[in-house]
Amino acid sequence: MIRWLFLPMLAAMLAIGPALAVGDPADQLPNPAQEERARVIGRELRCMVCQNQSIEDSDADLARDLRRIVREQVAQGKPDDAVLRFVHERYGDFVLLKPPFKPETAILWGMPAIALLGGALLIRGMRRRRVPLAPDELTQAERDRLAQLAGRPRE
Amino acid sequence: MSEAVPNPSQAAWRRRALLLAPLAVAGLGGAGFYAMLRGLGTGDYDPRGVPSALIGKPAPDFTLPPLEGSGLPGLSAADLTAGRPVLVNFFASWCVPCVIEHPQLMRLARDGIAILGIAYKDKPEDSLGFLKRHGTPYARLGVDQPGRVAIDWGLYGVPETYLIDKSGIIRWRMAGPVTEEILAQQVTPLLRRLA
Incomplete structure (x- = not known):
């Protein structure tokens, strides 16, 4: 029963999506397609004040300013990558929540593969080693008791 | 296969090592955290110390x-x-x-x-x-x-x-x-x- 409920519930939870900070309707673009584009761009940009939120999720002043700039440029008809480049030029790689792949970020991007490989090697090593422990030898007292229970004469 | 069977003392040692492992992890974490806090105090470590993208570039026009x-x-x-x-x-x-x-x-x-x-x-x-x-x-x-x-x-x-x-x-x-x-x-x- 619960198993039947699980998937729909999971789907419902995933469908909710994040609460966005663009609360002020004055900040939203009147054109819904443009507003959607601005949101997609904004979700790629880190709020430099709170650092682990995108500018769409953050209530910080600076995030609001950047949201406005993104919307202005989208309304002017700038393509997405030009808007991202505008912010990237000013704030560097760190502002991009998806950092570009370059020598400095190779370890960052390679980490999932490194972790996966490391885990696989670890599991392989542990499997090979998982053998039963040799039981301890019976003591003389235990052997006597066993013999007694078995009804055989003592050794 | 039989040579892979660990003898009891080896197994006991391994069990002890496993018990100590979380302690070691906690100790390392603590040491790292302490170093971070000390760095924050002396200014050696700055969590916001991401270098500006403008270093080496001309100041913007304004x-x-x-x-x-x-x-x-x-x-x-x-x-x-x-x-x-x-x-x-x-x-x-x-x-x-x-x-x-x-x-x-x-x-x-x-x-x-x-x-x-x-x-x-x-x-x-x-x-x-x-x-x-x-x-x-x-x-x-x-x-x-x-x-x-x-x-x-x-x-x-x-x-x-x-x-x-x-x-x-x-x-x-x-x-x-x-x-x-x-x-x-x-x-x-x-x-x-x-x-």
């Missing part, structure tokens, strides 16, 4: 109006290439760390360093009050009430200070207050080197 009543001229990009290194300092009257760094700015100004101020998102009368209370280290002062010029500089927040060399290239940035230590260890040597 023109900012003067602060009415301050008697100081406004600020534009042309004022940065004065033939000597200058500091550009973003501040606001509502910013507490700005009060902490202000004595250092006053000292630099007394030593003849050109400090160009930008009042960030501040009411003009509040900026005036701030300067009246704490003194005016600025040779020029621009007002950036909308905070747009600040974004061209890649500003995180206030206070923030940039060092521009003779030719108008940004050489150094401090996101946060310029403390006495930072003044002595970073700003003064750099100013001397770039002079």
